[in-house]
Amino acid sequence: xxxxxxxxxxxDGFRKCSVTGLQIHESVEKYVKLFALTAIVALLYGGxxxxxxxxxxxxxxxxxxxGDFYTHLSLHAWNxxxxxxxxxxxxxxxxxxxxxxxxxxxxxxxxxLGWGTMVAGALLVNYAIWxxxxxxxxxxxxxxxxxxxxxxxxxxxxxxxLGATISALPFFATLWFEKxxxxxxxxxxxxxxxxxxxxxxxxxIVGGLVAFGxxxxxxxxxIGSIDAALYRQLYWIVGxxxxxxxxxxxxxxxxxxxxxxxxxxIVSEKVxxxxxxxxxxxxxxxxxxxLLSDPAVSTGWRIFNTSYAFYGATFASLIxxxxxxxxxxxxxxxxGLGGGLxxxxxxxxxxxxxxxxxxxxxxxxxxxxxxxxxxxxxxxLNMTWHNTLATVGHFHATVVLGxxxxxxxxxxxxxxxxxxxxxxxxxxxSIQPYFYAGAMSIATLMLMYVGxxxxxxxxxxxxxxxxxxxxxxxxAAAPLFNVFGLFALLAILGGVLFLVIAVGSVLFGRKLExxxxxxxxxxxxLYADGGDPVHTYEMRGTFVLCLIFLGAFVITYVLNWYLxxxxxxxxx
Amino acid sequence: MTSPIKPPEGNWWDQTxxxxxxxxxxxxxxxxxxxxxxxxxxxxxxxxxxxxxxYQVSESEFREKMNAYEEAAEETEQGLVPEGTDVYMAxxxxxxxxxxxxxEAGTQYDFHLSSYDVQHGFSLRPxxxxxxxxxxxxxxxxxxxxxxxxxxxxxxxxxxNEFCGEGHRSMHDTIIVTEEN
Ligand code: HEM
Ligand SMILES: [Cu+2]
Numbered sequence: 001x002x003x004x005x006x007x008x009x010x011x012d013g014f015r016k017c018s019v020t021g022l023q024i025h026e027s028v029e030k031y032v033k034l035f036a037l038t039a040i041v042a043l044l045y046g047g048x049x050x051x052x053x054x055x056x057x058x059x060x061x062x063x064x065x066x067g068d069f070y071t072h073l074s075l076h077a078w079n080x081x082x083x084x085x086x087x088x089x090x091x092x093x094x095x096x097x098x099x100x101x102x103x104x105x106x107x108x109x110x111x112x113l114g115w116g117t118m119v120a121g122a123l124l125v126n127y128a129i130w131x132x133x134x135x136x137x138x139x140x141x142x143x144x145x146x147x148x149x150x151x152x153x154x155x156x157x158x159x160x161x162l163g164a165t166i167s168a169l170p171f172f173a174t175l176w177f178e179k180x181x182x183x184x185x186x187x188x189x190x191x192x193x194x195x196x197x198x199x200x201x202x203x204x205i206v207g208g209l210v211a212f213g214x215x216x217x218x219x220x221x222x223i224g225s226i227d228a229a230l231y232r233q234l235y236w237i238v239g240x241x242x243x244x245x246x247x248x249x250x251x252x253x254x255x256x257x258x259x260x261x262x263x264x265x266i267v268s269e270k271v272x273x274x275x276x277x278x279x280x281x282x283x284x285x286x287x288x289x290x291l292l293s294d295p296a297v298s299t300g301w302r303i304f305n306t307s308y309a310f311y312g313a314t315f316a317s318l319i320x321x322x323x324x325x326x327x328x329x330x331x332x333x334x335x336g337l338g339g340g341l342x343x344x345x346x347x348x349x350x351x352x353x354x355x356x357x358x359x360x361x362x363x364x365x366x367x368x369x370x371x372x373x374x375x376x377x378x379x380x381l382n383m384t385w386h387n388t389l390a391t392v393g394h395f396h397a398t399v400v401l402g403x404x405x406x407x408x409x410x411x412x413x414x415x416x417x418x419x420x421x422x423x424x425x426x427x428x429x430s431i432q433p434y435f436y437a438g439a440m441s442i443a444t445l446m447l448m449y450v451g452x453x454x455x456x457x458x459x460x461x462x463x464x465x466x467x468x469x470x471x472x473x474x475x476a477a478a479p480l481f482n483v484f485g486l487f488a489l490l491a492i493l494g495g496v497l498f499l500v501i502a503v504g505s506v507l508f509g510r511k512l513e514x515x516x517x518x519x520x521x522x523x524x525x526l527y528a529d530g531g532d533p534v535h536t537y538e539m540r541g542t543f544v545l546c547l548i549f550l551g552a553f554v555i556t557y558v559l560n561w562y563l564x565x566x567x568x569x570x571x572x
Numbered sequence: 573m574t575s576p577i578k579p580p581e582g583n584w585w586d587q588t589x590x591x592x593x594x595x596x597x598x599x600x601x602x603x604x605x606x607x608x609x610x611x612x613x614x615x616x617x618x619x620x621x622x623x624x625x626x627y628q629v630s631e632s633e634f635r636e637k638m639n640a641y642e643e644a645a646e647e648t649e650q651g652l653v654p655e656g657t658d659v660y661m662a663x664x665x666x667x668x669x670x671x672x673x674x675x676e677a678g679t680q681y682d683f684h685l686s687s688y689d690v691q692h693g694f695s696l697r698p699x700x701x702x703x704x705x706x707x708x709x710x711x712x713x714x715x716x717x718x719x720x721x722x723x724x725x726x727x728x729x730x731x732x733n734e735f736c737g738e739g740h741r742s743m744h745d746t747i748i749v750t751e752e753n
Contacts, residue, residue, distance in 0.1 A: 295716035311604035455705030457733035571621035
């Protein structure tokens with residue numbers, strides 16, 4: 001097909017990647033490309049609704065009325081948060097499993113079936129959203145019962161989740177075969193992280209099948225009633241579980257890309273792997289932070305779970321926050337690239353969009369997404385964030401500035417090294433991460449501010465300029481909305497730029513020969529010779545960056561608690 | 573040389589951890605415990621907690637309670653003045669039953685929150701200071717009893733902040749808080 005799936009493979013079906021040195025089998029590469037391309041189609045389609053949704057919330061434009069708005073918001077959520085991310089994550093499993101391990105993709109038929117089932121589920125969900133009619137309501141992301149959604153919607157969601165499970169099977173089979181042949185071997189960190197992602201995904205999917213199955217059974221009247229509190233609890237197993245997949249997959253991508261294009265090493269296998277194990281045990285408890293301002297769950301349950309059992313998973317993220325930049329610092333110091341406190345960072349390949357996307361993702365996820373997540377995940381602070389646009393700001397910091405930006409970097413990498421295409425415009429490709437991450441950061445911050453400082457609710461078409469039936473409105477928030485609107489437009493432009501470069505390069509980019517990708521490799525080659533053990537190199541720069549991060553964390557924490565303490569007395 | 577795409581070499585578990593990384597780990601543990609400790613302590617000593625008794629209740633049961641409450645309350649031009657310190661409020665697409673209500677500053681009221689139909693969001697702020705706002709989820713089938721004491725008189729606005737249907741944006745009402753007697 002259009003030569004998209006060609007490369008020069010040897011007689012055994014393998015080729016050696018000139019950038020990573022990996023032995024890549026045709027079968028793996030084919031499916032990585034297929035899932036990644038499908039993801040990009042979902043991004044393109046869902047991105048259209050970013051425009052309509054943002055321009056509706058900016059009431060100066062006020063693009064859509066309530067009927068269309070909720071349809072568009074549902075399409076935005078499902079195509080971006082679910083389809084763009086999960087198709088890409090299957091690609092990541094195949095990279096982390098068979099590609100890194102230098103194996104064929106086993107059970108190829110299942111990969112094909114899984115892809116087909118996921119596509120069918122995605123189409124069904126989209127069809128159901130477009131054709132929803134009374135008494136059904138647009139599902140948005142959550143389809144909160146007892147507000148009914150189209151039965152086809154629940155069906156589509158179930159089909160999609162089954163498809164994702166089928167697609168993951170070849171990945172698990174790979175690890176099974178690898179372990180059988182190599183019982184004493186240790187998996188590479190990326191494969192290990194992908195494995196943890198896979199397990200967390202299975203937990204999320206089981207929750208999703210139960211939640212949507214329950215709602216479906218109620219909607220087609222197999223059961224007479226549905227308990228709103230129980231549905232919320234079941235729903236968030238998948239609703240939040242899928243965010244944990246996004247998180248862990250993103251961290252795997254961080255380790256991978258900082259290494260292959262930045263020359264990063266692993267400063268401590270023990271510490272980084274322990275962090276993944278902490279995720280495995282604790283991260284799914286975090287689903288509880290969606291129920292903090294709910295009536296039906298006990299205080300002890302909420303505190304234990306929202307804290308991931310004493311902040312076990314937050315601690316794991318703090319570990320990666322140090323380990324990944326330290327890996328870059330030590331790896332580059334070892335190569336003699338840059339001295340002083342930050343020379344290793346300033347000398348890095350900032351023009352390479354693979355590198356810059358990855359770094360922006362790390363920084364912005366940490367400062368904007370991670371900190372706010374812990375804040376709103378505290379039992380009491382949640383009351384001031386819950387269902388306001390600040391929540392939307394938080395998760396755009398995680399899934400857009402964090403995961404989407406990282407996945408854009410990964411896409412660039414796949415285009416160069418697997419599609420073997422030059423960018424149609426290297427200049428624009430270098431600029432795109434700065435443009436997108438910069439504009440989206442400001443849009444995201446504005447969402448947080450209008451939510452926290454003015455209590456503007458999410459999921460509504462107006463209330464800033466007008467609340468029907470009263471003189472009262474939240475007009476004081478209008479100036480910040482102007483900033484939001486402008487930067488949302490710029491961010492959307494940055495997204496369009498990504499799509500033009502990605503799709504354009506895959507279709508029309510100059511075909512590259514293996515030697516043409518040498519510019520991606522860090523100076524001194526991927527594997528610098530000699531040097532001391534990695535832990536003996538200085539990590540001063542990283543330490544300072546981490547202290548700045550902790551300082552920002554403490555300050556925003558104190559500020560949020562101060563705001564809360566100013567409220568009237570609430571609760572027993 | 574270490575690499576995330578190669579199996580680690582030798583005895584990787586016993587490799588030394590860089591001193592600065594160890595210090596960071598220590599800071600991380602301390603911060604995690606602070607986060608947990610502060611949140612737990614605030615449930616005992618703090619004045620703002622999303623905590624109250626919850627009862628399962630059917631729509632008709634809650635409507636009965638509401639009727640009894642409204643009958644006992646005094647109707648005024650500004651809204652209902654409750655007889656005692658219990659305040660009943662229920663979401664129904666797209667209005668708040670039981671509102672507007674007139675309360676006094678400085679008195680602790682027990683808010684009984686529920687819904688007659690779908691999920692709603694009880695989002696409350698004083699007109700004068702929009703940054704002071706709280707948001708509580710309201711579920712059909714559950715009655716949540718949340719105590720509140722307003723310290724400042726004024727008009728407080730309730731906005732529904734959980735999507736409940738196309739008319740969602742118009743789901744607004746008020747609580748009038750008068751001077752302490
Ligand atoms: C330029 C890019 C984007 C802009 C300007 C944008 C804007 C918005 C806005 C304004 C809302 C809130 C609407 C409301 O609650 O009233 C929203 C909701 C949402 N967005 Fe985005 N967005 C963008 C990209 C993304 C991406 C890439 C993802 C996922 C990876 C995403 C996931 C979501 C989700 C899950 C919701 C919530 C839907 C719901 O309430 O059910 N957005 N977006
Ligand atoms: Cu509503």
